[in-house]
Amino acid sequence: MPQQKIRCLLAMLGTDVHNKGIRTLAQLLRDRGVEVIYLGEHNTAGGVINALIAEDADVVGLSYSTATYLHYTRDLLDKMRTAGVGDVPLMLGGLIHADDEPALREMGVRGIFGPGSTMDQIVEFLQTATGKTLPGGAAAGA
Amino acid sequence: MSDRPGGESVAVTRTGTGADPGTDLQIIESLARGELRVAARLISRIESGDPAILPLLAALHARGGKTPLIGITGPPGAGKSTLVDQLIFRYRQQGKRVAVLAVDPSSPFSGGAILGDRIRMNRHSADEDVFIRSMAARGRLGGLAIAAGDALLVLDAMGWDVILIETVGVGQSEIDILRHAHTVVIVQTPAGGDAVQALKAGVLEVGDIFVVNKADAAGADRTVSQLREALSFRSDAQEPESWHAPVLKTQAVEGLGIDELVLSIAAQAEFWRSHPQQRATRRRLQTRLLLIDQIAETLHQRQQAGDRQQRFEQLLDEVLARRCDLHTAASRLLDHAMK
Amino acid sequence: MDSSGPKSNSDRSAADIAAQLEDVSVKLSRTATWSGIETQNAYGPADVEGMDYARDLGDPGEYPYTRGAFPEMYRSRMWTLRNIVGYGAPEDTREGIEKALKLGTAGVNIVLDTLSQEAVDPDHPAFSPDAGQEGCSLPTVRDLEVLLAGIDVTRTGVAWHTTMMIYPLVVAMAKKQGKDLSQLIGSHMPDHLQLRLSVGNESTVPTALGHRTTVDCLEYSSKNTPRWSLGCPQAYNLRERGVPASGEIALGMAIVKLTLRDLAARGVGVDQVAPSMAWVSGADIDFFEEVAKFRALRRIWARTMKEQFGSQDARSQRLRIACHTSGRALVYPQPLNNLARATVQTLAALLGGVQSLETCTWDEPICIPTEDARELATRTQQILANEVGAARTADPLGGSWYVESLTNQVEADALGLLEKIEGIGLIKAIEDGTIEGLMDDYNYQFKKEMDRGERIVVGVNKFIPKPEPAPKRFSFDPKGMLAHLERFRALKVGRDQTLLKEKIAQLYRAVRSGENAHPAMIEALIADASIGEVWGTVRVASGLAYDPFRVVESPFTYPTI
Incomplete structure (x- = not known):
């Protein structure tokens, strides 16, 4: 029988092209039973939100390697709220500087997975944030 | 297309609140108003096999059947997504509002999936008159075509001008899915050997329009002539009053041959309009097969x-x-x- | 996860001690190279059986140049010690260059911001925040004039670490200044197929149009600016995106061979263009494998040029290599460890015989290089050159059974993959995602091996350091960028609109007619068109949208032909 899947939208905003991290993450999440909707690079906030709505994604993940992530994240979250999808959890990965974490949390970012984060941490976050369980992931609620 | 200062356009008024969608009648009204989030949520419920939506689906089915459904299939790497992207672009130029259901029947062991077809359609991402939904197999055997059909009911209820169904040709499922389509486009690339041998059984029979994409590659003309020859042996090819499936050449990346494809799709629709008898026969055959599928699926679910x-x-x-x-x-x- | 029950105190302390011992004892964690070539316990003459010195190695400076491009190597000409500089407005980058030169850098690589790298203007409504962030914003000839004020481009060579639009910009400025183009010196990295693969999507850099632009650029340069160096292939980015050492060679050679064949079809022979070409390479962390890679690469290049393209000019056959040590190998946790990594990578590049070398700064995984980190990168090279004796003798590892065997292995793997790519057709393999699939698989396997502990990266999946405060980040005053953007907008209003429209129309016609677009691109830039406008026009003439992101519409009306 089909089941409740976690649908996770992965995207990059701005002109950042360092996509190898997020592409590998997509494969690893697929291995854990996640349905990844992969938007690739060079997205605008509007594009991400339209995809998020159409795909009814449970969670959005963004990866950054450029320093402009504060700007793009704030812009996206503002537009998500305006579009009525401010409730969808947002996680960030890539080169997120520790100094910026409080500001990002303040904005409403729910998960921050900088360098050194493990797959188990990401999977646990996905389960907690969406309230859904993954096939092999007993991490939720544990 | 209009210039959008700021580069951003989110369909604010059409997203809805995401709260309780209300009664079935209210949902139908929301869909008719084009509320995207209601539609998206409904498709999620279809995907998760929620039995509570069956009455709603019945109501949608009773009202449906209005929107042209164009099915596009072909092997991985044939350039389907790029072709779909070009079709969206042409339809948008004509002022048509377009919905796309991108179905990936490949089913990895984990039950997860990477749905990446949207990337090739990214230029439409900020266009609120383009709705793209991806759908994975989720380990279903025959059920994917049924879930896709139910998702198409939802899109049909929203008043899009055209619905495109894209599937990857990896098995029987995509041929099953094509039973929902009014026009079936089969995409091939120039084949090294025998192009017809490369087609899976059944594909040659269901296609209304054949496209040889990447037509600048070596062997394109040979593939075209091989396909034409094979089509001339199709059962309907001898009948004067039947639709004769054309074979077109495109280069989707460069946007070449797309106008001809759009014209061909329109001509095929016009053929159905002017030949109601043939159309009815076709719909009856497709629906017969869908019903047989559905019987198996219903039995399977009950078991x-x-x-x-x-x-x-x-x-x-x-x-x-x-x-x-x-x-x-x-x-x-x-x-x-x-x- | 270990879910065994609670342990007694004495058990626990014994386990702690065991864990500490584990941390200090060094063990062999892997017998394959970083790229995955399995190695033996030891190597001997049998492992290089059949190798012929004259045929397979040759003296340094002799065909097939396995042992080096020049006979005296670093005794006759030292490598060029480079530093990458670029941030903010042209004025900001100019300041950075002057500081780098004071440290003893022989040359700078100027890096452009992501917008300029993709020929997008800094006022793009969706992406403007990225302008000047990761490199210098350089949208017009006027900006180039600010950046290079007082520098004569026929006397001082500037290296540009970028692919798109920089060459037409530099030529446009030189023409505007009335310089003799045949004397123009400097270098850039005209490899749009690499850019297509790095950018990751067909809409931003379409494969076919990108490749045509590379061929246009090399044709124009070989005819008009013969002293200009062409960093093609730009294999560094391909390697960093995710291919093994052999994959760097295979992909780079596939790009070079296709480009040379298409140039030949335009009547440009190998010996007219190959002497200006240099390989832009990386140096990853596996020391011996990288040395082997540089040696295998030179041999493959020499034989390909001579045997497949009929080159008769030694300058075409001896490959010059511009090396940037791998940023991918540097990690965020305990970032000062990156100094050790970069030192070994730099040494591998020197023993591998490269012609120019830029050492990644230790803070590369954190931000764009800070000044302090840049100074340490420069000092690293100075220590290797002056104290370690790394430059004394050409090909010092040549003749090592291990290194020769590894050279042969990397060569064989590279040639095998090259054949596979050419069997599919390079353009097709890029367009249909085959190459990206290879890269994704490599990265995926890499990560899997790390998860299984089959590949140890210190501080990442083993020897994990205590949490430490994040290091200082590079930052610069945004004032310069604001003024730069203001100047850009004013230029768009104040330029000669009639002349601009005429040049843009000529560019459109040139692209449509299939002729080399470079002369018309250069003329449009001289008429103060921006890079976004020039590339947008090339795109429209090629049947594509003006703005790949569909946010901006073309401000021009194009002639009907």
């Missing part, structure tokens, strides 16, 4: 419930032990399921 699952396994044991044959076992199961 999942409680003691029926056990009974199924017991009968299976009987068959394995040769105490019962397949015919008898199926009859017994059916009789039981009908009760």
Whole structure:
């Protein structure tokens, strides 16, 4: 029988092209039973939100390697709220500087997975944030 | 297309609140107003097999059948997504609002998926008159075509001007999915050997329009002539009053040949309009096959419930032990399921 | 996860001690190279059986140049010690260059911001925040004039670490200044197929149009600016995106061979263009494998040029290599460890015989290089050159059974993959995602091996350091960028609109007619068109949208032909 899947939208905003991290993450999440909707690079906030709505994604993940992530994240979250999808959890990965974490949390970012984060941490976050369980992931609620 | 200062356009008014969508009638009204989030949520419920939506689907079915459904399939790497992107672009130029259902029947062991077809359609990402939804197999066997059909009911209820269904040609599922389409476009690339041999069984029969994409590659003309020859042997090819499937050449990346494809799709729709008899025959055949699929799926779902699952396994044991044959076992199961 | 029950105190302390011992004892964690070539316990003459010195190695400076491009190597000409500089407005980057030169850098690589790298203007409504962030914003000839004020481009060579639009910009400025183009010196990295693969999507850099632009650029340069160096292939980015050492060679050679064949079809022979070409390479962390890679690469290049393209000019056959040590190998946790990594990578590049070398700064995984980190990168090279004696003798590892065997292995793997790519057709393999699939698989396997502990990266999946405060980040005053953007907008209003429209129309016609677009691109830039406008026009003439992101519409009306 089909089941409740976690649908996770992965995207990059701005002109950042360092996509190898997020592409590998997509494969690893697929291995854990996640349905990844992969938007690739060079997205605008509007594009991400339209995809998020159409795909009814449970969670959005963004990866950054450029320093402009504060700007793009704030812009996206503002537009998500305006579009009525401010409730969808947002996680960030890539080169997120520790100094910026409080500001990002303040904005409403729910998960921050900088360098050194493990797959188990990401999977646990996905389960907690969406309230859904993954096939092999007993991490939720544990 | 209009210039959008700021580069951003989110369909604010059409997203809805995401709160309780209300009664079935309210949902139908929301869909008719084009509320995207209501539609998206509904498709999620279809995907998760929520039985509570069956009455709603019945209501949608009763009102449906208005939007042209164009199915596009072909092997991985044939350039389907790029072709779909070009079709969206042309339809948008004509002022048409477009919905796309991108179905990926490949089913990795984990049950997860990477749905990446949207990337090739990214230029439409900020266009609120383009709706793209991706759908994965989720380990379903025959059920994917049914889930896709239900998702198409939802899109049909939203008043799009055209709906495109894209599937990857990896198995029987995409041929099943194409039974929902009014026009079926089969995409091929120039083949090294025999182009017709490379087609899967059944594909040649269901195509209304054949496209040889990447037509600048070596062997394109040969592939075209091989396809034309094979089509001339199709059962309907001898009848004067039937639609004769054309073979077109495109270079989707460069946008070449797309106008011809758009014209061909329109001509095919016009053929159905002017030949209601043929159209009815076709719809009847497609619906017959869909109904057979649905019977199997319904039975399958009923067998999942409680003691029926056990009974199924017991009968299976009987068959394995040769105490019962397949015919008898199926009859017994059916009789039981009908009760 | 270990879910065994609670342990007694004495058990626990014994386990702690065991864990500490584990941390200090060094063990062999892997017998394959970083790229995955399995190695033996030891190597001997049998492992290089059949190798012929004259045929397979040759003296340094002799065909097939396995042992080096020049006979005296670093005794006759030292490598060029480079530093990458670029941030903010042209004025900001100019300041950075002057500081780098004071440290003893022989040359700078100027890096452009992501917008300029993709020929997008800094006023793009969706991406403007990225302008000047990761490199210098350089949208017009006027900006180039600010950046290079007082520098004569026929006397001082500037290296540009970028692919798109920089060459037409530099030529446009030189023409505007009335310089003799035949004397123009400097270098850039005209490899749009690499850019297509790095950017990751067909809409931003379409494969076919990108490749045509590379061929246009090399044709124009070989005819008009013969002293200009062409960093093609730009294999560094391909390697960093995710291919093994052999994959760097295979992909780079596939790009070079296709480009040379298409140039030949335009009547440009190998010996007219190959002497200006240099390989832009990386140096990853596996020391011996990288040395082997540089040696295998030179041999493959020499034989390909001579045997497949009929080159008769030694300058075409001896490959010059511009090396940037791998940023991918540097990690965020305990970032000062990256100094050790970069030192070994730099040494591998020197023993591998590269012609120019830029050492990644230790803070590369954190931000764009800070000044302090840049100074340490420069000092690293100075220590290797002056104290370690790394430059004394050409090909010092040549003749090592291990290194020769590894050279042969990397060569064989590279040639095998090259054949596979050419069997599919390079353009097709890029367009249909085959190459990206290879890279994704490599990265995926890499990560899997790390998860299984089959590949140890210190501080990442083993020897994990205590949490420490994040290091200082590079930052610069945004004032310069604001003024730069203001100047850009004013230029768009104040330029000669009639002349601009005429040049843009000529560019459109040139692209449509299929002729080399470079002369018309250069003329449009001289008429103060921006890079976004020039590339947008090339795109429209090629049947594509003006703005790949569909946010901006073309401000021009194009002639009907």
